[in-house]
Amino acid sequence: MNKMKKLVISALLANVMFSTHCNICNFLKNFFFAQNNKETKKERMIKQIDSDNGTPEKRIATTHKRILHSIIGGAVGDAMGKPTEFIRSIHDILEQYPGGLRSFYDFKEKDFFEKRGKTYAPYTDDTGMAKIVLEVLLETKQSNFALEKTMKKIAKEFVNDMSNKDGWAAYYRAPGNACIKNCKKLRKIILDKKKHPEKYKNIKWWRVGKTGTHGDGGCGSVMRTHPFGLIFAQNPQKAEDWAVEHSRLTHGADIALAACAAMAVGTAYAVQGKDPGFIVQQMIKSAKKYDKKTAKKIEAAYKAALKNKKSCKTLEDMLKKSKTIFETYLGWAAHDAIAATVYIFALCPDNIEHALALGTNTPGDSDSIASMAGALVGATGNNTMPQWVKMVESYKYLSVLARDVWELF
Numbered sequence: 001m002n003k004m005k006k007l008v009i010s011a012l013l014a015n016v017m018f019s020t021h022c023n024i025c026n027f028l029k030n031f032f033f034a035q036n037n038k039e040t041k042k043e044r045m046i047k048q049i050d051s052d053n054g055t056p057e058k059r060i061a062t063t064h065k066r067i068l069h070s071i072i073g074g075a076v077g078d079a080m081g082k083p084t085e086f087i088r089s090i091h092d093i094l095e096q097y098p099g100g101l102r103s104f105y106d107f108k109e110k111d112f113f114e115k116r117g118k119t120y121a122p123y124t125d126d127t128g129m130a131k132i133v134l135e136v137l138l139e140t141k142q143s144n145f146a147l148e149k150t151m152k153k154i155a156k157e158f159v160n161d162m163s164n165k166d167g168w169a170a171y172y173r174a175p176g177n178a179c180i181k182n183c184k185k186l187r188k189i190i191l192d193k194k195k196h197p198e199k200y201k202n203i204k205w206w207r208v209g210k211t212g213t214h215g216d217g218g219c220g221s222v223m224r225t226h227p228f229g230l231i232f233a234q235n236p237q238k239a240e241d242w243a244v245e246h247s248r249l250t251h252g253a254d255i256a257l258a259a260c261a262a263m264a265v266g267t268a269y270a271v272q273g274k275d276p277g278f279i280v281q282q283m284i285k286s287a288k289k290y291d292k293k294t295a296k297k298i299e300a301a302y303k304a305a306l307k308n309k310k311s312c313k314t315l316e317d318m319l320k321k322s323k324t325i326f327e328t329y330l331g332w333a334a335h336d337a338i339a340a341t342v343y344i345f346a347l348c349p350d351n352i353e354h355a356l357a358l359g360t361n362t363p364g365d366s367d368s369i370a371s372m373a374g375a376l377v378g379a380t381g382n383n384t385m386p387q388w389v390k391m392v393e394s395y396k397y398l399s400v401l402a403r404d405v406w407e408l409f
């Protein structure tokens with residue numbers, strides 16, 4: 001190879017190495033730039049909220065607003081309580097969420113989910129099941145189904161949704177033990193019923209929730225009960241009877257029946273626009289028919305709320321004053337969950353943001369308490385929903401369900 005050729009090859013090699021070096025430099029520069037400027041889920045959430053400036057509920061009829069706020073309030077409370085459900089003390093919640101978890105703005109990155117480029121706050125089994133109950137009740141009202149047919153449909157839909165990877169029983173929604181156990185029983189019965197239909201004729205086969213003092217008495221049925229009060233708002237007695245019967249699918253204990261009766265009746269009267277004092281008295285009356293202990297718990301919680309209300313001006317006051325109450329009514333059992341719900345309702349019936357924050361920052365079953373409180377306070381319609389609630393999972397679909405309920409009124 002002559003001298004000239006060597007020089008040309010060296011120059012070419014140097015050029016290739018230089019450009020490769022530059023490409024690597026550019027790649028690394030772009031990579032680190034992208035990493036440093038990577039938008040967080042929270043930032044994407046804020047952008048989503050800011051880009052959505054519509055507040056259509058301001059223009060809707062009062063009853064429609066009550067229904068919408070109850071459904072959305074229930075789902076938002078459930079989603080807000082998801083990160084705090086298994087934090088066992090208010091002190092630990094405040095350590096992880098300084099000042100308390102008061103809205104989706106306080107969520108940590110891990111608390112958000114993402115799907116198809118959308119960031120959202122996921123709800124749990126409470127809303128997963130309440131949504132099914134609401135869908136079936138809508139069909140019931142449209143087609144004028146009888147109680148038995150409705151119970152069979154709810155049973156079937158609970159069972160079907162168990163095999164949905166994002167259904168109510170998905171692991172990340174922390175489904176309740178009694179619901180899982182009894183829906184598995186229902187699945188067996190539904191399969192057996194296909195082979196031996198005559199065996200199940202004229203029997204209430206959906207009543208698999210264990211009855212009695214030591215029966216299934218968790219909050220798994222009352223957490224999905226407000227749809228009865230919404231659909232049968234004009235007939236609170238029907239709301240009560242049907243809600244109680246539906247509890248028996250998974251929760252047959254007296255405390256669960258009493259809690260369901262109270263929640264359904266309370267929601268129905270709230271949609272009717274009755275005042276909070278009247279609503280609570282009706283809830284106590286309905287609970288008493290099934291379990292006196294539950295009625296007493298609701299009464300005690302109501303009295304405590306009236307007492308604390310006098311000295312609470314801000315949310316901070318309420319959070320401080322309510323510590324003992326929420327340590328007493330942890331909400332895992334149905335009667336405690338309804339007592340905690342009534343406490344929040346009586347303390348702030350006109351402020352859904354306060355109600356949601358109170359339910360969320362509790363040491364017990366936070367998602368169920370916040371969901372029930374959100375549904376009951378929402379049903380009064382005496383509140384303005386903040387824009388951030390639209391970050392809840394399935395917001396649009398839940399709003400469509402609310403409109404469908406309203407249109408059947």
Ligand SMILES: [Mg+2]
Binds near residue numbers: 368
């Ligand atoms: Mg839950």
